[in-house]
Amino acid sequence: MRRKKNLTTDVDAILARVTPKTKIVFVANPNNPTGTYVPGSEIRRLRAGLREDIVLVCDDAYAEYVDAPDYESGFSLAAETENTIALRTFSKIYGLASVRLGWGFASSNIVGVLERLRPPFNVSRPAQVAGLAALADKDHVARTKAHTKKWREVCLQRLRGLGLNVADSHGNFLLPEFPKTPGKTAAECDAFLQERGVIIRRVDAYGLSNYLRVTIGDEEEMTIFLDAMTAFMERK
């Protein structure tokens, strides 16, 4: 169950939706596709407000990109409680999405259940080797983080300069909000960009039909994207 206010996870709204049937609560922090995060104190307040038999899953797929001092990945809560799972992936900052590798950290009770449920050989040996090499490659993580931070900021300022609302993001993407004015909508922008070979993400399925999500790419990609955005916003 995921509820949001101002594009940000709303702990009170989640707690209000818990029923006797609730077994598990997932929170992506930072969240996709909004890029917003909640501080560790909010995740702890959520855990404290949930019954002990409800498992809290902290999906920290974008944790490596976060600098906010009050951010806390789910690890400490997973270490301190029996009923919290922290998840990480190699699909984001490590750039290994096609390897289909991720990992989790939880109490031995939860891990024991997952071990009994998971299919055999669910992580291939090449994926394990790639994951270990990726963990050792700290330069890659530092470089990617610095690049993402730089271009996320450049992109944020350029998009705001074009008159778009864009929330600060703590992930590797931005979520500009488009006006409802004919000629300037998110759907029209998406079509305009696609005609120029730029494919970003419609987020209608999240109830965000006047937004588009753009992932931070390399310098050439970001330059092409920003030039196309400028052409779209400035066209008559």
Ligand SMILES: Cc1ncc(COP(=O)(O)O)c(C=O)c1O
């Ligand atoms: C919040 C969040 N969790 C998990 C994933 C996917 O991770 P994986 O590729 O390991 O399934 C994504 C990818 O889009 C994501 O945004």
